[in-house]
Amino acid sequence: MTDTPLDFGDPADLNRLRTEFRTWLAEHPFPERHLDEPVPVFLHRWHRLLHSGGWVGLDVPERYGGRGLTALHQVAVSDELGACGAPGVPRIGYLAHALLEFASEDQRLRMLPRMLAGDEVWCQGFSEPGAGSDLAGMSTFAERRDDHYVVRGQKLWTSYAQYSDLCLLLARTDREGSPHRSITAFALPLDRAGVTVRPLRAANGDDEFCELFLDDVRLEESERVGSEGDGWPLAMTTVSYERNALDTGHLSKYGLLVERLRSTVRERADTLPDGLRSEIGQCQVDYEVLVAHARRRTAERLSGQPAGPESSVDKLLMTRAEQRLYETALKVFPEQLAEDGGELFGEYLYSRAASVYGGTSQIQRNLIAKRVLHLPSSGRP
């Protein structure tokens, strides 16, 4: 990470964008979530509304349907959404970055505008029953036959696959080679023959997670993203961006809850125990540190540094902020525990997954030790 002064953007320019966005928000009220409307369907309506105003993919070049601004503009929009209590930013930043870096020009021109507009919803098919954080253990296989591939295997934890059109799929294309060179990425249409999507009920009651069964699914060569064997670096790029709270839209979500906790400090000034007040202050520190950290990493990225192994630091900081925040929220609103089924308790349960998804906290520590600190190998695989 850099050690010379960082450029966090031109405040006047960013403030202009904020004002423009606030004006737009005032004219476009948030959609109401219908009774029994699944969260992803509701968020998808929100995504399309935001896109209609030009508020999706601010840092994506214009020829791919974005606005050609910088990632700092995207931060400002995320900030504003959090501050006004809006639903989160569409979580497509990390997928868009993977396509920007690895897809062919033809694919970028075809896929990115539709992804940004919400015309095509994407999910991510990386994990497998036998390989979660350990991508090298992947066994889904794409067999090459002349001009196409035939894929067999099973994926797990593909979030909201039942509401998605396309899956960024990883499969092996070589049974022998090292995983770093034998995994290939594909854009798999989920309505393709041989694809079965089965939702799993999660601990919080949601049906976010899905299993994906792939039985002799035909994929065209043109549906391959990058070259054969590019799957590993593509996955590393994707998860690097996924580990920055900014790219996943988590910052605005946390900001909203922190503000809610802080307003109870004022409302319940006489009855709130001092210990809990400090804990809320600590949540505010964690959140603001995360914002500062996301901005610093964004500034570094703009100065030309890729989101490298340091993104494991981002993920651990995000996990720290999220888990403490929801832990504290349950103390501030204990009725959520007594009544059960509250939305907050569901989110609290999900916060426990923060140290598992996208590579467990233990994996992140291994990555920091090996790839950031260059500590000696333990001599075991």
Add this chain to the structure above:
Amino acid sequence: METEEFVLVRDLLRSFATRFRVGSADDVKPSLGAAAQEALGELGLAELRRSTPPAATVQECALLAEEHGSLPLATSLLGTALLAPELLRLVGVPAAPGRTPTIALARDLRFPAASPSPLVAWDSEGADEALCVLPDGTVTAVGLGPAAPSVDLLRTIRTALPSQHVVGRLDPAGHLRWQAYALIVVASELVGAARSFVAQSVGYARERAQYGRPVGSFQAVQHLLADATVLVEACTSASRYAAWSLDHESPQRALAAARVAKAEVNRSAVEAVYAGMQVFGGIAQTWEHIAHLYLRKVRVGATVLATTADLLTVLAEPEATR
């Protein structure tokens, strides 16, 4: 400053630090401190914030403070070269010729309370008076008494004489700026200390063998150092962002960011040094080893200007900064 110019200034400070670093607690002697302070004075860093507009940005000053914290130095860069000149600049008063002020803090090293509480001249190596900012923004100068004992062996603290005279007054915005600047500079030095000590312990983990292999190859040690790295990066992001905010944003927003940075550093710089000490093992408990110099600096530093309890109470309240 242009980036190239800043890199030059920082490299000057870096080679100064390598030359005058304290090898162990036994090196901390008044004669050596005075010589090092004189050499530091010759670098001319006190000029960086004296003019309006200043020659160096807050971001650049914060990075110099990080640099000063990274090796054990018994010099007073923060008090005499960064903090006191900025305070005089904000008050609009030129430095008295031939005088080297530092800043005065309450006896518990927090921001001074209403007068007349007992004061100390903090970071007073080479200083001959101390400037005190009262809660209403009044700035006074106090004379220096004898040296006071300090847990932070690298930092000279002297008692302040009871009589003081008014130097000037900070306007409300200037007062916010002053608090933010002081918090940022102090936090940044601690960031530098934590970062450097963790890096030194990583180096040690690569070399030190136990059970026939380097201790850094054990996953338990790797995870300890990975966690320390996360803490150091969190401190770095928070303090550098706060410094940027003071250069570019309103003083209210900058002060909020500075409080966040100090709160993060208070907690995490200490934790990171604990992790480093654990890696160094028993040797870190000896008087000769530099570990306790770092621990003393960050542990005392966590109470300087504002404690975690002070900051969390304020930060828990919503403010109108957006």
